[in-house]
Amino acid sequence: MADLLDIFQFAFMQRALIAGVLVSFLSSILGVFVVQRGLSFLGDGLAHASFAGVALGILLGIEQPLWIALPYTLAVALGIAWLRNHTQLSSDTAIGVLFAVSVALGVMFISLREGYTVDAWHLLFGSILAVGRDDLVIMLVMTVIVSMTLGWLWGNLAYATFDSDLARADGVNVRRLEYLLFSLAAMVIVMSVKVVGVILIAAYIVIPAAAAKLVAPSLASMTLISLAVGVLSTLVGLGASYVLDVPSGSTIILCQTLAFAGLGLVGTLRARA
Amino acid sequence: MPKPVFDPKSIFDSVSPTRMMSSGVNPAAPPKAVFKTTSRRSVDASLAVDLQGVSVRFGHIHALEHVSLQLAQAEFLAVVGPNGAGKSTLMRVLLGLTPVSAGEVSVLAAPAGKLPASIGYVPQLKTFDRRFPATVLELVASGHARRWLWRVSSARKDAAATALETVGAGHLLMRRLSELSGGEVQRVFLARALVREPKLVILDEPATGVDFLAEYDLYRLLERYQQTTSATVIMVTHDLSVARHHASQVAVINRRLLGFGEPENVLCETCLKEAYGHSGHAHGILTL
Numbered sequence: 264m265a266d267l268l269d270i271f272q273f274a275f276m277q278r279a280l281i282a283g284v285l286v287s288f289l290s291s292i293l294g295v296f297v298v299q300r301g302l303s304f305l306g307d308g309l310a311h312a313s314f315a316g317v318a319l320g321i322l323l324g325i326e327q328p329l330w331i332a333l334p335y336t337l338a339v340a341l342g343i344a345w346l347r348n349h350t351q352l353s354s355d356t357a358i359g360v361l362f363a364v365s366v367a368l369g370v371m372f373i374s375l376r377e378g379y380t381v382d383a384w385h386l387l388f389g390s391i392l393a394v395g396r397d398d399l400v401i402m403l404v405m406t407v408i409v410s411m412t413l414g415w416l417w418g419n420l421a422y423a424t425f426d427s428d429l430a431r432a433d434g435v436n437v438r439r440l441e442y443l444l445f446s447l448a449a450m451v452i453v454m455s456v457k458v459v460g461v462i463l464i465a466a467y468i469v470i471p472a473a474a475a476k477l478v479a480p481s482l483a484s485m486t487l488i489s490l491a492v493g494v495l496s497t498l499v500g501l502g503a504s505y506v507l508d509v510p511s512g513s514t515i516i517l518c519q520t521l522a523f524a525g526l527g528l529v530g531t532l533r534a535r536a
Numbered sequence: 537m538p539k540p541v542f543d544p545k546s547i548f549d550s551v552s553p554t555r556m557m558s559s560g561v562n563p564a565a566p567p568k569a570v571f572k573t574t575s576r577r578s579v580d581a582s583l584a585v586d587l588q589g590v591s592v593r594f595g596h597i598h599a600l601e602h603v604s605l606q607l608a609q610a611e612f613l614a615v616v617g618p619n620g621a622g623k624s625t626l627m628r629v630l631l632g633l634t635p636v637s638a639g640e641v642s643v644l645a646a647p648a649g650k651l652p653a654s655i656g657y658v659p660q661l662k663t664f665d666r667r668f669p670a671t672v673l674e675l676v677a678s679g680h681a682r683r684w685l686w687r688v689s690s691a692r693k694d695a696a697a698t699a700l701e702t703v704g705a706g707h708l709l710m711r712r713l714s715e716l717s718g719g720e721v722q723r724v725f726l727a728r729a730l731v732r733e734p735k736l737v738i739l740d741e742p743a744t745g746v747d748f749l750a751e752y753d754l755y756r757l758l759e760r761y762q763q764t765t766s767a768t769v770i771m772v773t774h775d776l777s778v779a780r781h782h783a784s785q786v787a788v789i790n791r792r793l794l795g796f797g798e799p800e801n802v803l804c805e806t807c808l809k810e811a812y813g814h815s816g817h818a819h820g821i822l823t824l
Contacts, residue, residue, distance in 0.1 A: 299668070299669075418685065418686070421683075425675075428631075428633060429659060429678075431631075432632070432649075432655070479669045481670055481671060482668075482669055484669070
């Protein structure tokens, strides 16, 4: 245990810990609305959009490609919301179309710029141990903005998530909220890509919230349990990955999965009692 | 101002569950057993609903065409018509959820959707997501707060408990939504609509999927609420006997308004034939 705590004396591990906690904090809160609205595929779709955005940034030679990924992913998020609201397409179809386009563009952009194989690998699977001080500052600012916005709008977002017609009948602008929710998801995902990668970010959004839904009696408790699962999995997974010398992102997600299985068992036993 | 005089005993006498069970309808019910008014036309009240030439189009589909209707306050309006007639669309227009393509809509003397606090809405319960993690308390409190609450204050909890007691569902307060039966869901949503003490209650096929005893309770509760508050009730129903026995006014629509007035005048063979294409199963109640 002492050895495990010792590793956090290293600055890179401290940054990794803070980054992991921030990512899991935001994605766990956001995930409650994503899962409850049946939009679990949204995380994958926006993560792959951010992949295309980062790839475009790399192609253009931008020092911090995330600044290209952010507007690109926002545009894709708003595009998905628009397709949901203005066409006959279902959410998964709208996401699937833009997902495929983004992957195609991302691969094309990467292929046009030689010598970025390693960056592409980090993009796909993340590099939590490589988070720098500047990255942390950006993540902290984004965390404050997103969490304050979610806290401010929680009541209306939850109401619209329960039943959009009831919320609209009570004067809630459901459509504007949806665009905002999708935009926040895009921001969180772009922020998280460097930490956990394109492939794994969807798990951060979906698994803690899904685990919480198995036992939570209310949306508020679902949010708190999701937060607990997300943050604790990050802490345990980060430590375990160091001890076992295995990739951090994968270990964190396996810890989330263990929590999912455990809570699933609790939910099943409670239902039978 | 002469107001409708409601005698709840007349309802319980004339439309008892036992009688309905035995015959489907109540042959002994007098034609005007539900409401007694000196003259409904002479009621001098501001209008609960005023529709002037309302049309709604979805692309090339005409959901409603030139519907004009004035409903006085404290009336119980049943909206009947075949599937796809535009009944739910009409409710959504009144709630401000569906914009009109033409015409004007006034609800409680304001544009539709502008007075949500004065309107209690019970949606079609078949669209309700039972897996949503919430307790009955949270759902009813959302009707009071007009938003979802992270934590329900004691004042709102008291209001929710009172509303649930009113509809005979006080014991459900801390129950999870996933644990409710169809009839219980119906009562809970009614409590949710009534907790804000609305001047207008709008119900879209509230009896779908519940047994007739629960349905009977629903109408009894609605009438009791209307009796104590003089609220207006507008309800979509497929049950013509319900319209005849519980409503003071009936609107028959099939995209257009085909009939509007007192049940005994509107639920006539000609009007129903025009709406449904035939008077079919309605023939029984026409002969009451």
